[in-house]
Amino acid sequence: MNIILLGYPGSGKGTQAKVLSQKLNMFHVSTGDIFREELAKKTQLGQEVAGYLNAGRLVPDKLVLEVLKSRLGAETRGLLFDGFPRTVEQAEGLDSWFMSRGQAIDAVVFLNVTEEEVARRLGARRTCTGCGRIYNTISAPPAKENVCDACGKPLMVRDDDKPAVIERRLQVYRDQTEPLLAYYRASGSFYEADGSQSPEAVAEKVSALLRKP
Numbered sequence: 001m002n003i004i005l006l007g008y009p010g011s012g013k014g015t016q017a018k019v020l021s022q023k024l025n026m027f028h029v030s031t032g033d034i035f036r037e038e039l040a041k042k043t044q045l046g047q048e049v050a051g052y053l054n055a056g057r058l059v060p061d062k063l064v065l066e067v068l069k070s071r072l073g074a075e076t077r078g079l080l081f082d083g084f085p086r087t088v089e090q091a092e093g094l095d096s097w098f099m100s101r102g103q104a105i106d107a108v109v110f111l112n113v114t115e116e117e118v119a120r121r122l123g124a125r126r127t128c129t130g131c132g133r134i135y136n137t138i139s140a141p142p143a144k145e146n147v148c149d150a151c152g153k154p155l156m157v158r159d160d161d162k163p164a165v166i167e168r169r170l171q172v173y174r175d176q177t178e179p180l181l182a183y184y185r186a187s188g189s190f191y192e193a194d195g196s197q198s199p200e201a202v203a204e205k206v207s208a209l210l211r212k213p
Contacts, residue, residue, distance in 0.1 A: 001026070001078040002103060003210070004085070006180060007111035009160075009169050010121040011195045012202060016111065017082035019203045024210075026080040027072075031064060034071060036132070054159045056168035058086055058176060065093045087176050088183050108184040109206055111195030115170055122166050126155040 005013045014030065021028035038046035052059045085091040098104050124137040130153030135142050142148060146155045159165060184190045191209040195202055
């Protein structure tokens with residue numbers, strides 16, 4: 001089974017992908033995680049990607065697809081895509097890749113959250129400067145303010161979680177990602193879940209949708 005989770009930045013895709021990939025024994029594909037690995041390693045790809053991410057812009061389709069193909073070519077488990085594709089062009093490229101492997105996307109789940117809630121969530125996100133663990137000052141704060149529970153390093157607000165960049169990310173989403181909803185609705189395997197509920201409630205809802213025949 002191959003699944004795509006769609007939604008605004010901050011809609012809970014990463015949280016749900018981790019839960020579902022464990023439940024269903026799938027490989028969790030997060031372009032954000034892959035890119036952050038490249039940034040940490042200071043590779044040429046990482047340097048190229050950094051400029052796009054820090055400005056709240058999308059990494060070019062061709063670059064994203066090349067990275068994914070090289071990372072996933074040998075994977076035999078079902079794939080669970082977290083926030084990818086982000087444009088219709090990426091979706092078409094992904095469909096072509098699956099067709100070349102004799103496979104297809106089995107389900108697309110859209111986590112529906114209002115823009116106001118998204119901005120609130122992103123503004124409250126903090127990331128550990130040491131181990132990379134993510135906190136939320138509203139729903140999942142650290143035990144000690146601005147200090148990581150796991151490694152004791154200070155927390156930071158990522159450049160892409162600052163107010164001006166959040167607004168740019170929302171605008172990029174409206175312009176480039178919303179057309180994906182129409183693209184996948186036409187596929188007949190499109191589902192929608194209320195992403196404003198608790199992570200546990202959302203996970204149960206998504207699991208129920210995927211169990212439907």
